[in-house]
Amino acid sequence: MAQLYFRYGTMNSGKSIDVLKVAHNYEEQGKKVLLFTPVVNNRDGVGKVASRIGMQKEGIVVDEQMDMVQLAAAEKPNCILVDEAQFLSKQQVLQLAEIVDALNIPVIAYGLRADFVGDLFEGSYHLMALADKIEEIKTVCWFCDKKATMNMRCKDGIPVFEGEQIQIGGNESYIPVCRKCYSVKRKQSRQQ
Structure with missing residues (x-):
């Protein structure tokens, strides 16, 4: 079946x-x-x-x-x-x-x-x-050794958290990260 x-x-x-x-x-x-x-x-x-x-x-x-x-x-x-x-x-x-x-x-x-x-x-x-x-299908977080569960969008190597849902890209635009590292980077971006 x-x-x-x-x-x-x-x-x-x-x-x-x-x-x-x-x-x-x-x-x-x-x-x-x-x-x-x-x-x-x-x-x-x-x-x-x-x-x-x-x-x-x-x-x-x-x-x-x-x-x-x-x-x-x-x-x-x-x-x-x-x-x-x-x-x-x-x-x-x-x-x-x-x-x-x-x-x-x-x-x-x-x-x-x-x-x-x-x-x-x-x-x-x-x-x-x-x-x-x-x-x-699993992979490892870019910043630590935990399992990656999130897709972090970056522009010129800096994480971004706003924009259109669809932006086609590869390693220059996205990195795999765990939820914890994603949250840390998001908090850091708000403080800047």
């Missing part, structure tokens, strides 16, 4: 390399995979699923007009993988659930749980609500 998985982690926790690894494992066995990436994910170019360690693969761009259910029904893949799933809309997450339930195709969605101020993204919110299995 197919299931909807949501695998979440902070920035730099290895989500995209895991997507690429899973895609490779299916394809090496001669199985078909559809790899989706939201149109807003343009860090390495629209349609690219790329890891910070240099591996990348072309993905299928998901925008508001795409009917993922129809595409999955026509293509009949063994698995669907989604990178940067936090950027999906509620309707797109509902489509993923329909693919699992109606077409019996497993879907593994990878993304951030929360943004740089600790608020859930729309896609993450609905994946948390609908996923059959929720799994954390």
Whole structure:
């Protein structure tokens, strides 16, 4: 029985390399995979699923007009993988659930749980609500040895705590931190 998985982690926790690894494992066995990436994910170019360690693969761009259910029904893949799933809309997450339930195709969605101020993204919110299995991909805090649970946005190396929810970026813009270090840096920024 197919299931909807949501695998979440902070920035730099290895989500995209895991997507690429899973895609490779299916394809090496001669199985078909559809790899989706939201149109807003343009860090390495629209349609690219790329890891910070240099591996990348072309993905299928998901925008508001795409009917993922129809595409999955026509293509009949063994698995669907989604990178940067936090950027999906509620309707797109509902489509993923329909693919699992109606077409019996497993879907593994990878993304951030929360943004740089600790608020859930729309896609993450609905994946948390609908996923059959929720799994954390862990990494270590930039400042200490605790598990990172927050994404700290930085500008010129200085933490920032205001701005638009979506700002595409990599190591130059975000670092993984634990809640304690996040709180300390936030308090320090208020005192300046």
